[in-house]
Amino acid sequence: MDGLVGQLLSTAPIVRGKFNLDHHGALQRPSPLTLEQVAEAHFQRLDTFTAQARARQRAQRPTTNAPASPAFSASVPPAAGASARRR
Numbered sequence: 001m002d003g004l005v006g007q008l009l010s011t012a013p014i015v016r017g018k019f020n021l022d023h024h025g026a027l028q029r030p031s032p033l034t035l036e037q038v039a040e041a042h043f044q045r046l047d048t049f050t051a052q053a054r055a056r057q058r059a060q061r062p063t064t065n066a067p068a069s070p071a072f073s074a075s076v077p078p079a080a081g082a083s084a085r086r087r
Contacts, residue, residue: 005035 009031031038 001039002035005038008038009035 011030033041
């Protein structure tokens with residue numbers, strides 16, 4: 001993780017491919033953030049995206065309060081003593 005953050009904060013020029021070597025060179029500017037702040041911001045974004053994805057999945061799930069289908073209720077035996085008459 002430290003290597004990745006070190007490369008992200010590096011001031012070395014970025015080479016983006018063979019087509020832009022002559023011009024449009026980009027330079028990274030030093031970040032005012034500490035490594036801990038960069039990592040914390042990254043994990044906050046991940047937590048936000050994870051929460052959004054979970055909320056989207058929950059919204060797409062069918063509700064569980066729907067009545068059982070007739071085929072399902074016919075295949076489930078009644079509870080013991082639920083419909084038995086006393087003698």
